[in-house]
Amino acid sequence: MVDLNSLLYPRSIAVVGASTQPDKVGGMPIRLLRELGYAGRVYPVNPSAAEVQGLRAYGSLADIGEPVDLAIVAVPASASQDVMVQLAGNGTRAAVVFTSGFAEAGEGGMRMQDMLARSARDAGVTLLGPNCLGAMNLRERMFATFSPIPLSGVPPVGEVGLVSQSGAFGAYAYALAREAGLGLSHWVTTGNEAGLQVADVIAWLANDPNTRVILAYIEGCRDGARLRQALGAARAAGKPVVVTKVGTTAAGARSAQSHTASLTGEDAVYQAVFDAYGVHRAHTLEEFFRLGYVLSRGRRPATSQRAAGADGGAVTPLAIVTVSGGVGIMMADRAEQLGLPLPPMPDAAAEALRTAIPFASTANPIDVTGQVVAQPRVFMDALAGVARSGAYGCVAAFLAGGANAPRLWPELQQTIGALSEDANAAPLLLAGIVDDDKRAWLEARGCLVFREPGHAVEAVATLARAAALEGARGAGTSTEAEPRQGMGDARLRNLSREARAQCALSEYEAMRLLADAGVPVAPHGLARDADEAVRIAEGLGYPVVVKLCSREILHKSDVGGVALNLADAQAVREAFARMAQAVALARTESGAPVPFEGVLVARMVRGWGEVMVGVRRDPVFGLVALAGIGGTAVEIFRQTACGLAPLSRAQARAMLCDSRAAALCEGHRGNPEVDLDTAAQVLATVSQLAADLGEHLDTLEINPFIVTAQGLVAADAVVTLRADRCSAS
């Protein structure tokens, strides 16, 4: 982990390129540090001024006469290399480089940036930027930025750390956080990321005692392993991470490439990474901050109240208490979409409510009706009754404008006050119009407040998910599959010399590899002549499939290299002859004859559906597994699920559910039910094999896995290796 203490808790700061004009890039940080109360030493460096904004100026870093923790660099790009030499001489520990004109400005800039990064590394300087808006530590009132935005107000000090690749996004986020009163610990923008990346900041915040929730804005990630490590560190520390990742669509991704030098990966792969580490993803700014608010301030539902949702994610039973039936329905709609169960009101509480208000609805949503105005106590009793009943993980209440009503507020205070002191009471979330002072009072007692009723319900889902992840802290890795060192080499040793030389496996070899790894495959054999083909077919029992085995001919169906459903020896012989002839006619790209490697004879597997599974190499995040329904449906509905290999069985199961492939196992249309965990285990085993092959593997595809009464059976497999890694085996 990169140490950011010198960057974010500096005892002294030099401003290189310090300006006497406070609104210039080199002047603003001095103004901010002085006006807003930074307690450390500030050294303006300016060769042509004796004094800068009332501070003694230094001609060079050397003149300061002591090492400084942090240097803020605001000199032209061309001078940056020289400054880095000075920093090395001074023993400066960290540098924030505002300057633009580096990688974002073309090839020349890219070269300068590489040099800057190299000299910072050599000098042991932690580098933020270039082309960034800087960093702040709100607690220490440390403002290493040239944005004037802190002059118009500073958000409260709090436990949310914010890191943004984009400066403009960071500034806007700062303003919105201030407006929403969201308490921040640190604020960091990483710009061109020549040194520090968003991932480094996340990893450091995961260990910062003043940060409890991490908000990150990402345009693209160049070092997938670093990001995964950082997210893993945050999870291990029990700190929720909220990410906004833009470029989710083709249009967005195109702009991301033109906007920064970073690689915008396929969105589904990012989502798989976020899912694997329990990251909360926000798609709007409003959601970004709302998640920050919920996760930093919200009480978690009790362990005893957490359950698994349909897709294996954590949910918790919810009570909705409302003064408006209509709004209660809106909230119930949202709860159902999020998979939150709405168990009915316990009998005692229901009885009490019905006695007080005969027309009240004691189903869940619990509708106390407009009678709340006349009988506020009944509403409060219902609220306290369900919160204490032990039947719910959270209680979401809609009170319209009620909290502000002079008759209701004291009653609400009394109820919330008592519940906040009761460790067994379920956390409460309130939706309605609430004045700022009352809102602050409620929040201080752990009661979150929302304007939009649906947001209170969404917060419950968020808190259930966060609680499950925080609860699994430490035990985190146990639910995950891990690559096994050396297994890949062992598996590859069994391959033919040809396979290793050409970096491609014939289908027979691919099937063997799968079978060795424990993946169910169609019973099969390799035949070199027609007699052998018939012998194998008779051993397996008809009908059989005959497929051409060749490393050279990739599209075997194009040359008649696939014969399905062969019913007798005659048909097998004919198929063999056709394929042998096709190979004899074929030529390699260089015009050479194609060697005949034989045909694969396999039992014709009968089932009622096809699942496709693939593992491919993502340039940023490595091996990624994909699963979905095979055949025409996948092309039409494009509903596939993605996960990082190796997958745990639970992750594989979630992927089968998300891609709807699980529906093929449910036993519709007279088909028997197939155990979903067993099917998931097959997928996990495939991903484990891919992970074992590790660096050697290029792609592995099984299309289709046939869904049969005995479970998934691989009927076709393609495995290709990476040319540059083949020799290593």
Added chain:
Amino acid sequence: MVDLNSLLYPRSIAVVGASTQPDKVGGMPIRLLRELGYAGRVYPVNPSAAEVQGLRAYGSLADIGEPVDLAIVAVPASASQDVMVQLAGNGTRAAVVFTSGFAEAGEGGMRMQDMLARSARDAGVTLLGPNCLGAMNLRERMFATFSPIPLSGVPPVGEVGLVSQSGAFGAYAYALAREAGLGLSHWVTTGNEAGLQVADVIAWLANDPNTRVILAYIEGCRDGARLRQALGAARAAGKPVVVTKVGTTAAGARSAQSHTASLTGEDAVYQAVFDAYGVHRAHTLEEFFRLGYVLSRGRRPATSQRAAGADGGAVTPLAIVTVSGGVGIMMADRAEQLGLPLPPMPDAAAEALRTAIPFASTANPIDVTGQVVAQPRVFMDALAGVARSGAYGCVAAFLAGGANAPRLWPELQQTIGALSEDANAAPLLLAGIVDDDKRAWLEARGCLVFREPGHAVEAVATLARAAALEGARGAGTSTEAEPRQGMGDARLRNLSREARAQCALSEYEAMRLLADAGVPVAPHGLARDADEAVRIAEGLGYPVVVKLCSREILHKSDVGGVALNLADAQAVREAFARMAQAVALARTESGAPVPFEGVLVARMVRGWGEVMVGVRRDPVFGLVALAGIGGTAVEIFRQTACGLAPLSRAQARAMLCDSRAAALCEGHRGNPEVDLDTAAQVLATVSQLAADLGEHLDTLEINPFIVTAQGLVAADAVVTLRADRCSAS
């Protein structure tokens, strides 16, 4: 259309059950009318007080001595019938009944409500309620409600009319509208809807000169025809309607049933109704009001800039101008999701921007970068350049906190001011933090302002859609199919006596009905004996399909009544013999033998996909057509589309796209492309046949339509008629 003038523009108001205590249900309206400046006459009716809140009280309505326009009724449910008699005697035109304890309180209440509705109708009194929160006319300061909420402030008078079935929702919406500064014309809550329904209010607002946009909250609709008529009236008047309809999920729908006496229909059917009338649907309160804001204040993109999106909906080319690359990407992501094209910046404007800021991105999103601070004029020139270029329907700009910056604001004022006077300039939407006074200035010049960047993009999609609908005003009906009177009777006259007696068509009859209506069906014939079956098969050419024809045996495959892919006369004879035997063994529910009606012999249609089409009767909205991919896929992905029958070809086409069935026509996997309009016309023809059958029809299902090179061909059809309407034919 029901006339609401007496309800919403009353010259005099009687409050029956008037209370001397201003915070009681019978006291609050008097307080509101007096304190907030209602100019008409107010008559408290209270038999036991001489004066009520400073006004002379009347012992009964008769004592008033003149007919009043509106009576506000706040007496117990049991007394309401008596009050209605008094209203009739007085000649009162409209009544708002606050009282609860009617339909929502069980059977007794339901009976009282029916009586109330009947006497109101007999007396010619327009009835709002019971169990409602009343109504307001903001312009006339007419507050016929017992909610104290207007005491704490009144929203500005404006052109948005709001109608809500739920009182509590209405009150909350009122408070949020006030807070957002959204100008309202009228506010109406309909409660139990014994008289006026939400639909009646929509229809009246469609003709109210003071209302331009209609916001409606609906829990359930009991009279589908009335709602459709109202939505049609609004569309004809060119007034956008925004609807929040709760109960979208099973959980929500269950609560809706317990909350009101209204029928909550299947959500997809409501959506089909909303789609058919161009209703804007909101799923959150925030969206409800945002749509109200956008539609009431937003300038529409020019006609020349409107295009058709992938699904046939209206879109418009958008320019995104941003000071943050990251936020630009977020906006581009949203634009792509909404199908808004982002054409590149015209050359001249791009050239000018690149000259001023070499690192600026002139792709779209157009990223002026943080240089906006140093060079505000460049941003303004880019904005004006794209707005005037004629290449875009709208311009969405992200300016972060820029509008509030002292150096930027005058420049922005100058630019927006000039653009607002240029009729050829594209409408501008701004995202960023903007102070209230500046925001008001911008809005007054037609420039909408948002906090969330994505909302500016969503607004563009909304405005494009609204503009298309408003543009089609009057011509509205020409794009729609209409049921044709009398056609159904003619079609049914050709049916056998048995079909009419049993309200069910044999498959042969169903196929004939389709063929007569112009729907392509598999060539076929009806065979009474084996020889005839073979003769027909040989006429058609092998392979053929043989299916049992029977009105009694609904699940013919269960008794071996379907034989596919028969290759010769022998196979046809065998199939015939099997089916004849199955019929001989079968018995009706009452134990009677099943008559043999023959077998259908049809050509085996070969294709590469199956589309299912069905028409069923929705209890609220009538005939609804459903389309989707047939076979297993539809069960797994459940992606079907729904529309009101009869469908226009454009509607049918949109349904094929929405359900992904259109993908089968795209010519993948070596299949030829099938003309989508021709396929859509088949769907439209089926829906037209269903509409012609009208009241006679129960269900019509074609599953599958086979997708062939010649287009869709029906291979199976089921038609059932309604028992109570059969005799009529």
